[in-house]
Amino acid sequence: MMKALVSVLLVLVAVSSTFGKYTPRTGKRIPKTLSRGWGDQLIWAQTYEEGLYWSRSRNKPLMVIFHLEDCPHSQALKKVFSEDNEIQKTLDEDFVVLNLVYETTDKHLSPDGQYVPRIIFVDPTMTVRADITGRYANRMYAYEPSDIKYLISNMQKAKKLLKSEL
Amino acid sequence: MMKALVSVLLVLVAVSSTFGKYTPRTGKRIPKTLSRGWGDQLIWAQTYEEGLYWSRSRNKPLMVIFHLEDCPHSQALKKVFSEDNEIQKTLDEDFVVLNLVYETTDKHLSPDGQYVPRIIFVDPTMTVRADITGRYANRMYAYEPSDIKYLISNMQKAKKLLKSEL
Numbered sequence: 608m609m610k611a612l613v614s615v616l617l618v619l620v621a622v623s624s625t626f627g628k629y630t631p632r633t634g635k636r637i638p639k640t641l642s643r644g645w646g647d648q649l650i651w652a653q654t655y656e657e658g659l660y661w662s663r664s665r666n667k668p669l670m671v672i673f674h675l676e677d678c679p680h681s682q683a684l685k686k687v688f689s690e691d692n693e694i695q696k697t698l699d700e701d702f703v704v705l706n707l708v709y710e711t712t713d714k715h716l717s718p719d720g721q722y723v724p725r726i727i728f729v730d731p732t733m734t735v736r737a738d739i740t741g742r743y744a745n746r747m748y749a750y751e752p753s754d755i756k757y758l759i760s761n762m763q764k765a766k767k768l769l770k771s772e773l
Numbered sequence: 774m775m776k777a778l779v780s781v782l783l784v785l786v787a788v789s790s791t792f793g794k795y796t797p798r799t800g801k802r803i804p805k806t807l808s809r810g811w812g813d814q815l816i817w818a819q820t821y822e823e824g825l826y827w828s829r830s831r832n833k834p835l836m837v838i839f840h841l842e843d844c845p846h847s848q849a850l851k852k853v854f855s856e857d858n859e860i861q862k863t864l865d866e867d868f869v870v871l872n873l874v875y876e877t878t879d880k881h882l883s884p885d886g887q888y889v890p891r892i893i894f895v896d897p898t899m900t901v902r903a904d905i906t907g908r909y910a911n912r913m914y915a916y917e918p919s920d921i922k923y924l925i926s927n928m929q930k931a932k933k934l935l936k937s938e939l
Binding site for chain 2: 628629630631635636639640642646648650651653654655656657660690692695699707709710712
């Protein structure tokens with residue numbers, strides 16, 4: 608008898624907690640992650656301000672990725688980027704990472720214009736490393752999927768901090 | 774024989790894909806969501822720029838929540854806020870939402886200083902609604918868990934857009 612009562616109670620609790628939670632009319636959604644597919648195991652900053660703060664306090668360079676979720680060039684780079692172990696490991700251990708789908712108001716982050724995909728490095732001194740460029744003269748901070756080794760060598764450049772070069 | 778071969782191949786694929794993926798030394802992490810616990814079913818903007826853009830283009834007011842993950846006042850408000858069906862439904866249907874753990878450079882978002890938790894409404898005309906305040910004279914944009922009904926009435930105020938009042 609007692610057992611049956613407990614069962615009924617449990618069912619009631621389960622039903623009420625399901626009914627109690629807000630569900631959109633279009634059905635339950637899967638919450639978006641800060642990684643947006645660029646590396647689920649990395650700890651992503653949410654905003655540029657947050658990225659700068661972490662970069663300064665941890666003395667690690669910041670990588671900012673500008674992309675768009677429905678841009679095929681961004682998607683192609685993201686696939687190679689997120690599956691490359693060397694990139695993911697190096698970013699996790701030596702970098703602060705941020706990916707943005709909207710431009711910031713800071714013009715230093717678009718040295719030669721606003722386009723995607725675009726990867727900008729920022730030194731812990733809060734200096735944008737406009738000197739670390741990709742392989743294309745017309746879009747100096749763009750990378751193709753085939754440029755992944757070039758990107759890795761640029762990450763090594765960014766790891767040589769400006770302060771230690773003085 | 775064929776079946777056994779297929780099985781071996783499947784195992785090999787499974788093993789290699791596990792070995793192939795980057796895992797931090799401290800173990801696998803659960804990716805952070807943009808909601809940070811303030812409502813997993815809501816579609817959160819990532820940055821203030823993104824929130825302003827959505828607000829303007831959808832003609833819906835923007836709610837900005839400033840909080841800290843290890844602040845007990847933020848946590849207490851978050852619990853009540855995320856479990857309140859009326860708030861979640863209204864936000865989902867009539868608002869653009871953004872939660873931030875770092876301050877922005879825009880001083881309009883801290884009319885009486887930077888503290889958490891703090892809730893600021895922004896009109897689709899990109900005007901900060903400094904007139905929509907909570908119940909505390911010393912921290913005008915703070916809310917306690919017991920102020921949830923007051924917050925709901927403030928959301929109704931924010932829904933009366935500035936343009937339509939002219």
